[in-house]
Amino acid sequence: MSLRDRGAITGVGETRYSRNSGRSVVALQMEASLAAIADAGLTPKDIDGIIAYAASGVVAEDFVTNFGIPDLRFSATTPMGGASSVAAVQCAVAVLSAGVCRHVLIPLGRNGFSESRIGSRVRQMPQFRTVAEFEMPIGNIAPAQLYAPMARRHMELYGSTSRQFGEIAVTTRRHAGLHGNAMMTKPITLEDHQQSRMIADPLRLLDCSLESDGAAAVVVTAAEHARDAKKRPVYVSGVGEGHPDSPSAITQRPDLTTLGTAKAAPRAFAMAGVTPADIDVAEIYDCFTYIVLCQLEDLGFCDKGEGGAFVEGGALGLGGRLPVNTHGGLLSQAHMAGLNHIVELVRQLRGEGGATQVPDAEVGLVTGYGDMGDGAVAIMRRG
Amino acid sequence: MSEDAYTRPVPEPSRDTRPYWDALNEGRLVIQECAGCKRLRHYPRPVCDVCYSMDVEWRQVSGRGSLHSWTVAHHPFHPGFKTELPYVLATVDLEEGVRMIAQLRGVAPDEVAVGLPVQVAFERATDQLTLPVFRKREGK
Numbered sequence: 001m002s003l004r005d006r007g008a009i010t011g012v013g014e015t016r017y018s019r020n021s022g023r024s025v026v027a028l029q030m031e032a033s034l035a036a037i038a039d040a041g042l043t044p045k046d047i048d049g050i051i052a053y054a055a056s057g058v059v060a061e062d063f064v065t066n067f068g069i070p071d072l073r074f075s076a077t078t079p080m081g082g083a084s085s086v087a088a089v090q091c092a093v094a095v096l097s098a099g100v101c102r103h104v105l106i107p108l109g110r111n112g113f114s115e116s117r118i119g120s121r122v123r124q125m126p127q128f129r130t131v132a133e134f135e136m137p138i139g140n141i142a143p144a145q146l147y148a149p150m151a152r153r154h155m156e157l158y159g160s161t162s163r164q165f166g167e168i169a170v171t172t173r174r175h176a177g178l179h180g181n182a183m184m185t186k187p188i189t190l191e192d193h194q195q196s197r198m199i200a201d202p203l204r205l206l207d208c209s210l211e212s213d214g215a216a217a218v219v220v221t222a223a224e225h226a227r228d229a230k231k232r233p234v235y236v237s238g239v240g241e242g243h244p245d246s247p248s249a250i251t252q253r254p255d256l257t258t259l260g261t262a263k264a265a266p267r268a269f270a271m272a273g274v275t276p277a278d279i280d281v282a283e284i285y286d287c288f289t290y291i292v293l294c295q296l297e298d299l300g301f302c303d304k305g306e307g308g309a310f311v312e313g314g315a316l317g318l319g320g321r322l323p324v325n326t327h328g329g330l331l332s333q334a335h336m337a338g339l340n341h342i343v344e345l346v347r348q349l350r351g352e353g354g355a356t357q358v359p360d361a362e363v364g365l366v367t368g369y370g371d372m373g374d375g376a377v378a379i380m381r382r383g
Numbered sequence: 384m385s386e387d388a389y390t391r392p393v394p395e396p397s398r399d400t401r402p403y404w405d406a407l408n409e410g411r412l413v414i415q416e417c418a419g420c421k422r423l424r425h426y427p428r429p430v431c432d433v434c435y436s437m438d439v440e441w442r443q444v445s446g447r448g449s450l451h452s453w454t455v456a457h458h459p460f461h462p463g464f465k466t467e468l469p470y471v472l473a474t475v476d477l478e479e480g481v482r483m484i485a486q487l488r489g490v491a492p493d494e495v496a497v498g499l500p501v502q503v504a505f506e507r508a509t510d511q512l513t514l515p516v517f518r519k520r521e522g523k
Contacts, residue, residue: 119460123392133400134426136392138485138514140472141460148454149474156452156497198469201455201492249426251474251484256452 004271007093008226008233008383010103011040011219012343017183017334019113021213028215029058029109030066036217041230042103047219049074049095049104051088053337055081055125056110063105073101079127081370082285082330083241083260084108085339086378090239092220102222108339109215117211118142127371130248143287144208146250146372148200151290153256155202160308162202165289166193168324169206169331171317172286176328178355183210184332207289209330216339218346226383233383234349237363238272240264244373253373259291261367261375262298269300272363272379276301279379280361281348282322283341285369286329292316295367299377318356326356338368342378349382389509391463400427402441407513410505413441414481425481446503447520448477455492473517475501485515 013035015021015028037044044067050060052075060075074095078087085108092104110116119142122128131146140146154160170190176182188206196205226233242263246252269275276299284299286292293307301322302310316324327333327344334340345366347353353361361382368376396404403426406413415427419436423444429437452474459465473487473495487501501517508514 130426132392133394133396135484136461137394137508137512138472138516139391139456139461139464139467139470140484141392141464144458145454145456145460145472149452149472152454153452153497198455198457200458203454251482252425256474 002271003090003093003097003239004237004273005235006097006223007220008223008235009218009342009346009380010221010226010229010231010233011036011038011042012346013039014181014216014340014343015109015214017181017212017214019183019213021111021114025056025110026058026062028213029056029107029217032109032215032217033063033105033107036219037105039231040219040221042219045069047103047105048072049092049101051076051078051091051104051106053077053084053108054079056108058107058109063107074104080241080368080374080376081127082287082337083368083370083374083376085337085342086366086368086376087241089220089236089342089378090241090376093236093239096220096222102225104220105217106220106339107215107217108337111213112335113211113213131372135249135251144200144203147288147291148203150250150256150294151202154290154294157257158305158308160293162204163190163194164308164311165207165293166190167311168286168289168292168316169193171314172325172329172331174317175326175356176332179327179333180354182328182333183212184328203288203290209287210332210335212334212336214334214336216336216343218339218342232350234346234380235383236378237274237381238268238270238379239377240267240271241374241376247372247374250372257294257304259294259298259369259373259375261295261369261377264375264377265299268377268379274363274379278363279322279365281326281345281358281364282324283326283345283364283366284324285338285341285367286325286331287369289331291369292324295369295375298375299365299367318358323358326353326358341366345380349380391508392461393512399429403427406441407505407515408511410513411443412446412503412515414444414479416440416442423479423481425483444477444479448475448501450474450495450497450499450501451476451482452497453487453495471495473501475517483515485517487517490519
């Protein structure tokens with residue numbers, strides 16, 4: 001049995017994104033969730049499954065209490081860092097297709113700028129236990145430092161360049177400026193990117209994603225109930241998660257230039273029955289510019305080593321070969337661990353993309369990437 | 384330095400990993416070896432992923448290796464490292480076939496390159512903690 005088209009996203013919601021929400025993380029997640037549930041044409045008491053983002057400190061019990069949910073039938077977490085959101089979609093569709101429940105809420109939110117910054121946050125996560133013991137004491141603390149050697153190795157092996165990373169930053173910022181709910185909207189140039197200060201060589205400031213306050217949420221509904229949704233459902237046609245060899249520490253990975261995405265992508269494409277050439281729009285997890293480039297290769301949009309050439313010349317912009325991160329991504333919209341990427345893909349496939357709408361987008365792709373190389377991929381189509 | 388004055392993250396060794404840290408304190412680099420199939424593995428953990436033996440030995444290794452990749456840290460994500468910036472974090476292939484990461488000492492950032500030959504050395508951080516570092520190795 002395949003999960004193809006067994007579940008659909010029926011509702012999406014977001015708060016405003018900012019550096020100082022002035023609100024609790026619970027309140028932010030409730031606001032985004034209420035918006036997503038209303039978007040689906042449901043009431044909060046219709047929710048009977050929840051996949052919470054445990055790292056935010058908000059759990060399924062909070063939703064049961066705040067919404068008065070009478071009979072929550074399923075709860076889980078998918079702790080894969082930035083791959084959690086897309087992995088949660090796979091988990092949701094699996095339990096929906098098995099008849100465990102009907103409507104799974106996936107919320108995510110945090111005060112990632114005003115309260116808990118990245119350098120201290122990852123130390124609390126059990127997936128970072130090995131890194132915390134062996135790498136943080138020598139000064140390998142934050143994702144920028146942990147991931148930079150992957151980018152450097154790619155540059156050494158394949159000749160990819162900082163300017164190619166910059167292409168991704170510039171295009172993504174342009175999209176954010178058009179979108180309407182993005183933190184960073186001022187256009188940047190390749191020269192701005194090249195002159196931005198070094199964070200962890202070769203990653204410059206403008207290669208790094210934002211730290212953000214806010215929340216997003218989506219509702220995933222069993223296919224047989226999605227037809228009743230208020231809006232056109234967006235079906236999950238293919239989905240998969242993949243874990244790299246040596247997921248506890250990047251240092252130990254045999255090939256630094258390949259992510260778990262390379263294992264997840266063939267599964268997702270085969271399930272959906274499409275190829276990379278069929279993808280109209282892609283929302284690709286962009287904690288760092290290089291991670292986008294690497295995933296484009298692992299997803300099969302180009303061969304390994306050719307990601308640098310692939311992104312040149314505005315290929316990822318609106319009207320380009322593959323429009324990517326039409327909301328501005330984690331680099332320029334907000335860092336909601338990729339749940340904002342799912343929200344954006346759904347809006348694109350509904351035709352609600354506004355100024356960054358890809359004309360007539362029918363099939364789209366969204367990825368998550370997290371921790372020490374975990375990947376998750378979902379391919380969606382408009383119903 | 385006493386532990387109280389030390390502001391950087393310190394490891395919290397487990398039963399599985401303590402011999403690695405104890406050896407560093409004695410100025411030795413040891414790597415786990417599977418007692419069943421004799422494979423080396425790093426970081427320390429309880430099971431061999433090839434033969435599933437849980438019997439472990441510790442082998443002292445040469446500390447010689449070559450650079451696999453690196454980064455130069457310019458931003459302090461932890462206040463304890465602020466005074467040390469910029470520093471090079473070297474991912475190194477040890478001759479014995481496992482990889483490790485440590486700061487690279489005495490090499491200017493623009494001299495760093497894949498394949499650079501390095502040798503491990505030891506720096507005492509506190510009374511209870513010694514950290515590995517790499518230095519450029521001359522000759523072969």
